Amino acid sequence: MDKAGKVLVVDDFSTMRKVIRNLLKQLGYENIVEAEDGVAALEVLRSQKIDFVISDWNMPNMSGLELLKQVRADGSLSKTPFLMVTAETLKDNVVEAVKAGVDNYIVKPFTADVLSEKIGQIEKKRG
Amino acid sequence: MQRERIEALIDDLAAGFLMLDGDAIDIPAAGKLLNAMEELITEAEKRDMKPMAGAAGELKSLLEDIVLERIGPAEGTERFTRGVSDMQAMVRGDAVAEDVDEAANRDGVQMDVSEVSATSPTNEETVAEEDGTGIEDGEQDFEIQDESLMRDFITESLEYIGEIEINILNLEQNPDDKECINAVFRPFHSIKGVSSFLDLTEIRDIAHELETLLDRARNSEISVDSQIIDIVLEGADTLKVMIGSLNEVLEGERSRPLYPDLTELREKMAGVDSGEEDGYEKESVKKLGKILIDDGVISEDILEETLQKKSGEKRRIGETLIGEGKATPKHVLSALRKQSKQVMETSTVRVDVKKLDDFVDMIGELVITQTMIKQNLVRLDSADRKLMSDLAQLSSITSELQRTSTSLRMVPIRQTFQRMARLVRDLAKDAGKDVIVAMEGEETEIDRNMVEEIYNPLVHMVRNAVDHGLEKGEERTSKGKPERGTVKLSAYHKGGSIVIEISDDGRGLNVEGIFRKAVERGLVSETDDMGEQDIFKLIFMPGFSTAEKVTDVSGRGVGMDVVKQAVEKLRGKIEMRSAKGEGSTFAAFFPLTMAIIDGMMVRVGNEKYIIPATAIRRLIRPTREHYTNVAGKGEMLDVMGELLPLLRLYDIFSVEPLYRDPWDALVVVVDAGGRSKCILVDEVLEKGEVVIKSLGGNFGGLKGISGGAILGDGNVGLILDPEGLFELEETTAV
Structure with missing residues (x-):
């Protein structure tokens, strides 16, 4: 992804958003927006052009999985690359996200390198 | 769908899987495959092709393992390819049903998958390894990597832990509600996530363990009982202490965080693992051997010796001791009784x-x-x-x-206070004010049936304190007050009531402003000479505040009449004090329970009624001079210079009274709904507590009567609802 691309970071824990934001900055991404749950994320997605979504799984109001499903079902958003953040303990749930069409998933905690690798993989598959 | 459809699906699978390349799995392709596989399983089951469904199921879990990186891509691809060609063979009829299992076994699909789950590290093992490194990390020098992130983490985590304490109340009431469990689970999960990034291994581990416990509850492996609730609360407290200590490091008060001893908490969590009800009790119950030592039956040495001999045997310690002749059955039995008594003392029972x-x-x-x-x-x-x-x-x-x-x-009022504290934080944030919440007497108990009832009036008062009582930061500092305002919640018992006080250190009530506004609203006249306290009382009058946004002039007043009515409905009363520039305190007095009412029994003719004591202002025996019949306003009585309407109970309830003239009878002056009236009665019998009985379906909705009570003589007395009674009188009078 172009480093100028706009990344949406979704997590209900603001410190976590900051952590991911910092990692993205290390990778050279500067254009970052945040949302605190799936509902807020959808609003962002529908109001501005987002090039990449990094979303937590477990959030109030609308979970990451539900957000993913909504994104995939929305004609204009359906192609948006989507990276799901999950915890080791809840990794089994990832299968649900995979079936719902997630591009990749990443297990907390992760380093900038792993994040970069996952973003790279997604880009490669999408050509 | 025909056989060809299944065939086509399998061929798609084979083709699709080729898209997975060697080193990294193509997640979106795997997702499509998983969906296709599920469709295949459904179709096969529909057509009763059990071997096919079974093989597809195995293949699906294999693919899941590949996706979850439990199997390397190379090995996975190889096994998947074999599985698919087996299925292709199956559907083309090359293999008959009986051979299928054999084929699967030969090619190792079934076997391998079960081996995988046996040999691949499970989550718990992975975590256990992490635990090991965690302890080592803890011994290394403590270093804060990103201070600003750490500060955010501390603030946000403490907020989230506060949320746990609030949500746990819901969970306790709905132990099977997955969303309630999730609401408690989520904060631990989030704290774990961030602490793992910040290398806070101890915090991460304990949050992880609590999360695991709740995850098991979510998956219905364990049920949420008081034991789990206690552990979660203790865990939340522990985390709070740990994070607090982290803050001390940030503030330079210590070089490395001082964490509490986690052994006990861990043991309690492990106690849940045993899945036995008594796992928890063991923590607090003395062991049998210990009781026997305390009783002087055996010595510690003998116990030690016996325990060693016993290891490996299945017999209980008591049996062994008797068998060895170290203790008599009588002693053991007595010790067992003592032990079970302890269990009784420490256990709780959930009751509908x-x-x-x-x-x-x-x-x-x-x-x-x-x-x-x-x-x-x-x-x-x-x-x-x-x-x-x-x-x-x-x-x-x-x-x-x-x-x-x-x-x-009775339940402690703590949960209610915590909900209020949360509300204060939210409101303060919206209003752009910095507010500290102080609490006192959270352990004060209140009837649980009251908890929901008092919520709304309290919300009103808290809202007023934050919105109108407290000044903004700059205004406060200019007045020489601390920049952060304080809202204090306190609860205590006084007489037969529980008192809940909400106070703020804000600007206090504006006496002139209130008076001016009351004049504007026509509630008082410009020339009225009123004391400060009387002016304060004006804010409780209906019509004082209107729907429009309350201005700074009034300082307060968003529907205080509504608050007063709500409190009175619960047979409570509200008091307030305020000092200009120093703040205001609102004190709501609620009865301890809704089941008993303190009332005054009065008689009209042959009927007996109970008037709630909280509504009674005074008793008077009027004279002829006190009585006036004002044209258009009806009958009035002069009560200490104030003309109040006269209400004849016998007219409303159609009973034959002893006295019809006020100067023969007694008058009870009653306040309700912001107005006062004189109720005419024949006699006042006694004052005391009565147990409220619902009148039941047919009479439940009667206006003017809130219930019935069985009186000492066995007769029934009706409990009057003064406000309803006033309304009844006003509508019938017209």
Whole structure:
């Protein structure tokens, strides 16, 4: 992804958003927006052009999985690359996200390198 | 769907899988494959092709393992390819059904998958390894990597832990509700996530362990009982202490965080693991051996020795000791009894609230019946001293019983306060104010049936304190006050009431402003000479505040009349004090329980009524001079210079009274709904507590009557609802 691309970071824990934001900055991404749950994320997605979504799984109001499903079902958003953040303990749930069409998933905690690798993989598959 | 469809699906699978390349799995392609596989399984099951469904199921879990990186891509691809060609063979009829299992076995699909789950590290093992490194990390020098991130983490985590404490109340009431469990689970999960990034291994581990516990509850592996709730609360407290200590490091108060001893908490969590009910009790219950030592039956050495011998045997320690002749059965039995007594003391029982209510109700009946017996005896003029003293004894037992039964329904007000604290934070954030919440007397208990009832009036008062009571930061500093305002919640018992106080250190009530506004609204006249306290009371008057946004002039007043009415509806009252520039305090007095009412019994003709004591202002015996019949306004009585409407109970309830003229009768001055009226009665009988009985479906909605009570003489008295009564009178008078 172009480093100028706009990344949406979704997590209900603001410190976590900051952590991911910092990692993205290390990778050279500067254009970052945040949302605190799936509902807020959808609003962002529908109001501005987002090039990449990094979303937590477990959030109030609308979970990451539900957000993913909504994104995939929305004609204009359906192609948006989507990276799901999950915890080791809840990794089994990832299968649900995979079936719902997630591009990749990443297990907390992760380093900038792993994040970069996952973003790279997604880009490669999408050509 | 025909056989060809299945064939095509399998061919798609084969083709699709080729897209997975060697080193990294193509997640979106795997997702499509998984969906296709599920469709295949459904189709196969529909057509009763069990071997096919089974093979597809195996293949699906293999693919899941590949996706979850439990199997390397190379190995996975190889096994998947084999599985697919087996299925292709199956569907083309090359293999008959009986051969399928054999084929699968030969190619190792089934076998391998089960091996995978046996050999690949499970989550717990992975975590256990992390635990090992975690301890080592803890011994290294503590270093804060990103201070600003750490500060955010501390603030946000503490906020989230506060949320746990609030949500746990819901969870306790709905232990099976997955969303309630999730609401408690999520904060731990989030804290774990961030702490893992910040290398806070101890915090991460304990959050992880609590999360795991709740995850098991989510998956219904364990049920949420008081034990789990206690552990979660203790865990939340522990995390709070740990994070607090982290803050001390940030503030430079110490070089590395001081964490509490986690052994006990871990043991409790491990106790849940055993899945046995008594796993938890063991923590607090003395071991049998220890009791025997305390009783002087055996020595520690003997216990140690016996325990060593016993290891490997299945016999219990008591049996072994008896068998060895080290203790007599009598001693062991007595120790066992002591032990079980401890269990009784430490255990709790969950009881359906309905049963509890019925129980409390029946005890109310018991008290009444006993009073009836007593009165009958008095009437019979019984001189039997023995009987009277027995009855006195009975009466002290029943009142103790009544006290105990009422206490069963009592819960600490803490949860309510925490909800309020949360509300204060939210409101303060919206209003752009910095507010500290202080609490006092959170352990004060209140009838759980009241918890929901008092919520709304409290919300109103808290909202007022934050929105109108407290000034903004700059205004505060300019007045020499601390920049952060304080809202204090306190609770205590006073007389038969629980008092809940909400105070702020804000600007206080604006006496002139309130008076001016009351004049504008036509509530008082410009020339009225009113004391400060009387002016404060104006804010509780209906019509004082309107729907429009309250201005800074009034300082307060968003629907204080509504608050007052809500409090009165609960048979409570509200008081307030305020000092300009120093703040205001609102104190709401609620009865301890909704089941008993303190009232005054009055008689009209042959009927007896109970007027709630909280509504009564005074009793008067008017003279002829006090009475006026104002044209258009009806009958009025002059009560200490104030003209108040006269309300004749006998007219409303159609009974034949003894007296019709006010100067013959007695008058009870009653306040309700912001107005006062004089209720005419024949006689005031007594003042005391009565147990409220619902009138039941047919009479439940009667206006002017809130319930019934069985009186000492066995007759029924109606409990009056003054506000309803006023409305009834006003509508019928027209």
